[in-house]
Amino acid sequence: MIDNQMTWYMIVLSALLVNNIVLIRFLALCSFFGVSNRIEVSLSMGMAVVFVLTIASAASWIIWYFLLVPLNIEYLRTASFILVIATLVQLVEMYIKKTAPALYNALGIYLPLITTNCAVLGIAILIIDYRLGFLNSIIYSISVAGGYTLSIILFAGLRERIEMAPIPEALKGAPIIFITAGIMSLAFLGFAHLFGL
Amino acid sequence: MNNIKIFTNGLFKENPVLILLIGLCPVLATGSSMNDGFGMGIATAFVLISSNLLISIFRNFIPNSIRLPVFIIIISTFVTIVDYVMHAYMVELYASLGIFIPLIVVNCIILGRAEAFASKNTVKSSLIDGIGMGIGFTMAITLLGAIRELIGNGTLTFFGRELFNLSTSINFQPVLVFIMPPGAFIVIGFMIAGVRWMTKNKG
Amino acid sequence: MQEILKMGIVLTVVCVISAGALSSVYNVTKNKIDENVRVSDIKKRQEVLPSAVNFVEKEIKNKKLWSGIDKDGKEIGVVIKVSPRGYAGPINTTIGINKDDTISSVAITKLDQTETPGLGVKITHDSFKNQFKGEKGEELKLKKDGGAIDAITAATISSRAVANGVKEGWDWYMKEVRGQESRVRSQGEKHE
Numbered sequence: 328m329i330d331n332q333m334t335w336y337m338i339v340l341s342a343l344l345v346n347n348i349v350l351i352r353f354l355a356l357c358s359f360f361g362v363s364n365r366i367e368v369s370l371s372m373g374m375a376v377v378f379v380l381t382i383a384s385a386a387s388w389i390i391w392y393f394l395l396v397p398l399n400i401e402y403l404r405t406a407s408f409i410l411v412i413a414t415l416v417q418l419v420e421m422y423i424k425k426t427a428p429a430l431y432n433a434l435g436i437y438l439p440l441i442t443t444n445c446a447v448l449g450i451a452i453l454i455i456d457y458r459l460g461f462l463n464s465i466i467y468s469i470s471v472a473g474g475y476t477l478s479i480i481l482f483a484g485l486r487e488r489i490e491m492a493p494i495p496e497a498l499k500g501a502p503i504i505f506i507t508a509g510i511m512s513l514a515f516l517g518f519a520h521l522f523g524l
Numbered sequence: 525m526n527n528i529k530i531f532t533n534g535l536f537k538e539n540p541v542l543i544l545l546i547g548l549c550p551v552l553a554t555g556s557s558m559n560d561g562f563g564m565g566i567a568t569a570f571v572l573i574s575s576n577l578l579i580s581i582f583r584n585f586i587p588n589s590i591r592l593p594v595f596i597i598i599i600s601t602f603v604t605i606v607d608y609v610m611h612a613y614m615v616e617l618y619a620s621l622g623i624f625i626p627l628i629v630v631n632c633i634i635l636g637r638a639e640a641f642a643s644k645n646t647v648k649s650s651l652i653d654g655i656g657m658g659i660g661f662t663m664a665i666t667l668l669g670a671i672r673e674l675i676g677n678g679t680l681t682f683f684g685r686e687l688f689n690l691s692t693s694i695n696f697q698p699v700l701v702f703i704m705p706p707g708a709f710i711v712i713g714f715m716i717a718g719v720r721w722m723t724k725n726k727g
Numbered sequence: 728m729q730e731i732l733k734m735g736i737v738l739t740v741v742c743v744i745s746a747g748a749l750s751s752v753y754n755v756t757k758n759k760i761d762e763n764v765r766v767s768d769i770k771k772r773q774e775v776l777p778s779a780v781n782f783v784e785k786e787i788k789n790k791k792l793w794s795g796i797d798k799d800g801k802e803i804g805v806v807i808k809v810s811p812r813g814y815a816g817p818i819n820t821t822i823g824i825n826k827d828d829t830i831s832s833v834a835i836t837k838l839d840q841t842e843t844p845g846l847g848v849k850i851t852h853d854s855f856k857n858q859f860k861g862e863k864g865e866e867l868k869l870k871k872d873g874g875a876i877d878a879i880t881a882a883t884i885s886s887r888a889v890a891n892g893v894k895e896g897w898d899w900y901m902k903e904v905r906g907q908e909s910r911v912r913s914q915g916e917k918h919e
Contacts, residue, residue: 330812351705353553357546357632402608402753403746405626406600413596445549445630452626497724501545502717509709516706519884556844590734594741601745605752612759619838620848677845700881703845 330457335466342470345519348446349478350512355446359479360504369483373476377469379419379441380450383412384468387451388461408451416441446475482511527652534656540633541664541712542719547633550624551665552708559681561669562662563617567610567625569658571602572634576654579642586643595638596629603628616684633661664715671711676702768821771834772806775823779803787903795823804831807900811892814884816841818850822896828905830867833859833893840885847885855879855886859893867894 333341346352349359355376362372387408395401420438423431441447450471454464485507494503540546550568555561575598579586586594607625610618618625628634637657642650673679678691678698690696701707772782772793779795786792793806804825810817819839823831833856842848849855858876859867868874869890871883878886 353549353705353708354627356548356552360545360548400746400750402604402749405604405607405629406597406745406749409596409600409629410593413593445627448630449623449627452623456623497717497721498713502713502720505709505713505716509706509713512709513701513706516704560844585737587730587734587737589730590738594737597741597745601748604749608752608756608760612756612763615763616837619841620844622841673845700846704843704881 331460331463333463335463338463338467339470339473342467343474343477344515347474347478347515347518348450348471349475350508350515352449354449355444355475358440358444359475359482360501360508361440363479363483364486366480366483366487369479370476373472373479375438375441376444376446376475377472379412379416379438380447380472381465381468382419383415383447384451384454384464385461386411386415388454388459388464391455404452404455405448409448412447412451446471478511478515482508485511527649530649530652531656534653534658534660535663536660538657539660539664539719540657541661542716545716546636547631547661548712550627550631551661551668552705552712554621554624555665555669555672555708556703557673557677557679557681558666558670559684560617560620561665561667562682563614564621564624565658565662565665567606567621568628568631568633569655569662571599571606571628572637572658572661573651573654574602575599575634575638576642576650577647579638580645580647580650583643591643592635592639595635595643599634599638600629633657668708668711668715671715672702672707675699676704676707767836767838771821771836772823774834775806775821775832776804777832782806787907790899790903792900792904802826805900805904807896809892809896811888811895813840813842813850813888814847814882815843818842818885818888818892820889820892820896822893824897824900828897828901829861829863830859830893830897832856833889835889842882842885846879847882849879849882850885850889855889863897867897 342348348354349356358372358376363369390407390411391404395403395407416438420431423438450468454467457467459467486504489503489507498506534540536543538544541548541551547568550564551561554564575595578598579595603626606628610621610625637653641653645653670680673681674690676698678696679689680687691698699707702711769782772795773779776782776795778797780798781796782793783796784791784793791808794802795804795806797803804823806821806823808819808821810819812818817840818835821834821839823833825831835851835856837848837851840848840850842850855877862875865873866875867890869876869878869883869887871878872887872890874890874894876886876890
């Protein structure tokens with residue numbers, strides 16, 4: 328659990344390792360399994376998620392505290408957050424395409440995928456549920472996305488090896504990938520209790 | 525395609541979880557007991573059926589260029605309704621599903637069916653498609669929850685009631701890791717492998 | 728131009744209908760949600776001080792407490808609430824304290840916590856909560872920390888959070904409630 332009493336490095340450690348978003352919290356699994364077949368691709372996806380998740384959290388935080396709460400329309404939370412995220416992803420995509428074509432070529436195809444990446448909406452909701460302040464929300468979002476990038480890169484490394492391993496017919500492809508993720512999750516579970524987090 | 529085929533499609537041939545491998549986040553996260561898995565399945569199925577229905581009814585009025593935002597608004601409306609109704613009338617289930625209720629919005633199955641099926645087909649077949657896919661999803665998540673709960677806790681719970689308890693009746697020592705996160709990945713891996721093995725043997 | 732106008736109208740209509748539907752669902756369910764919380768609070772107070780028939784709400788230093796009155800009109804104990812930080816979120820714990828300063832009982836329902844299903848969630852089981860009955864002071868800690876409470880297997884963080892939460896609540900009670908009472912009494916004695 329994260330709250331405002333925690334120091335910033337505790338938030339970072341918790342989000343990065345102890346409560347790793349993919350392996351412990353089960354968010355963003357689609358893209359985790361979808362694009363983790365090569366290390367470079369995973370790195371690009373990770374960067375795109377860091378970028379979008381941070382901006383989306385900041386925008387959601389502002390909308391919640393300056394629009395939904397003052398107007399007493401908290402029940403529009405899910406609807407307004409997902410619309411903001413979808414719009415934001417479009418804007419970011421258009422902006423990068425114009426200003427940084429090289430970056431666009433690297434991230435381009437992953438950006439639209441991020442709209443349905445449940446990590447983005449999930450974290451936007453969590454920072455509200457945890458009642459985090461603005462700065463802590465930003466720190467938390469960056470660390471969560473960092474945790475995503477870390478696990479997806481490590482996992483891509485494992486997958487490149489698995490491709491060459493002799494595996495029973497029925498387990499080839501998706502099944503062995505899930506089981507590998509399970510073992511990796513077991514390893515990350517070892518971080519539980521670290522500093523009492 | 526006839527209606528029966530559309531219906532069974534979601535159950536077996538294109539089971540969203542076990543064959544298409546989409547919408548996995550809530551499956552793995554909330555399928556730690558049979559009871560929670562079933563609850564999550566029904567909540568998702570409700571949203572899926574309602575949004576399929578509404579989108580197919582109004583599919584000719586929605587301009588093509590803004591169809592995605594409209595779909596998202598429709599889906600998030602149903603999700604919020606489920607969220608509040610569960611919070612008011614199914615408090616225990618609501619507490620254990622937590623953040624994964626609002627996250628039904630970004631479940632790829634729902635937007636996927638809206639885009640691939642409901643926006644192109646008649647009301648009747650969209651309804652059947654929604655029911656088939658919804659049951660297929662519920663079956664998979666309930667089965668996963670049941671397996672994990674049985675091995676990891678020695679019990680099976682359904683509708684909030686404990687059906688039996690192996691650890692007290694036959695002194696079974698539960699394998700805790702199965703209800704922890706790694707168990708979810710491992711069990712779903714073997715479930716998918718099992719489905720593949722069966723379909724291959726059938727020919 | 729006509730296309731844009733059509734898009735605008737459709738989007739507006741969809742948004743208005745959606746907002747209208749949500750606001751009416753919200754209004755209907757909100758009362759029920761508040762009612763659930765109220766009923767469950769009363770039930771938990773009754774559970775931790777079973778022989779009390781009436782509860783009087785008080786406030787000391789911005790913290791609410793309830794003194795339990797039995798059928799003869801005598802105060803038999805107090806109920807306080809704490810929310811220690813668990814593994815996944817706050818654990819809202821209701822504590823009943825007898826007149827002799829021992830813990831009467833502790834109440835945590837499934838809705839008061841967000842701990843891991845199957846593991847940390849066992850803090851809501853009676854076998855864990857009943858350990859607190861009759862204990863006080865340093866006994867309100869895990870055995871690992873020198874107290875009398877057995878932690879739940881593989882859920883030390885959740886167990887420790889509850890134990891420390893109860894201890895913290897008990898310390899507050901000793902300082903603010905009992906401390907004040909004895910001060911008032913000793914002042915009264917001086918006057919005589």
